[in-house]
Amino acid sequence: MTDIATKPDSIIAVERWNTFWGARDLEGMKTVAADDFIQWHATVRKNLTKDEEFDMLVEALKVMQITFKNICLTPMNNDTVLQQCVADIAIEGAGTRNDVPFAMVFHTRGQKITKCEEYMDGMSLPPIEFTPQD
Structure with missing residues (x-):
């Protein structure tokens, strides 16, 4: 494990985001998300x-309930981090899927996340009715 003093700010931001997500602490996640934060979802495109x-x-x-596991963070150019992982996803009344592969590309500025691009096979999941509609 890399000493925190030598970690890039981009990795620190993503690790904080993941810690807050694991605790279901949305207020904590908001502190890591920049004011101009954008989330891109593959499921709603x-x-x-x-x-x-x-x-x-x-x-x-x-x-x-989504639990991300086997998280691998790869720092990239331009303060960007690639996160590869799998997720166990349970949706009330719709079922559970385990080990769904995910990739996220986090764009950062300092220790804030400015954009998260989330990629996964949305067709492998039951329909989800709580996403914003056009």
Whole structure:
């Protein structure tokens, strides 16, 4: 494990984000998300603003449990971090899927996340009805 004094700010930001997510601490996640934060979801194929993303997460966590595991963080150029992992996803009334592969590309500025691009096979999951609609 890399000593925190030598970790890039980008890795520190993503590790903090993941810690807050693991604790279901949305207020903590908001402190890591920059004011101009954007979330791109492969399942809905659109960008969500910070407010839209956190409003959606409040609703999602009422019926869904996602646990990310086997997380591998790879620092890239331009303060970007690639996260590869798998997730166990349980959606109330719709079932459970285990070991769903995920990739996230986090863009950072200092120790804040400015954008998260989330990639996964949304077709492998039951329909989810709490995402923003056009």
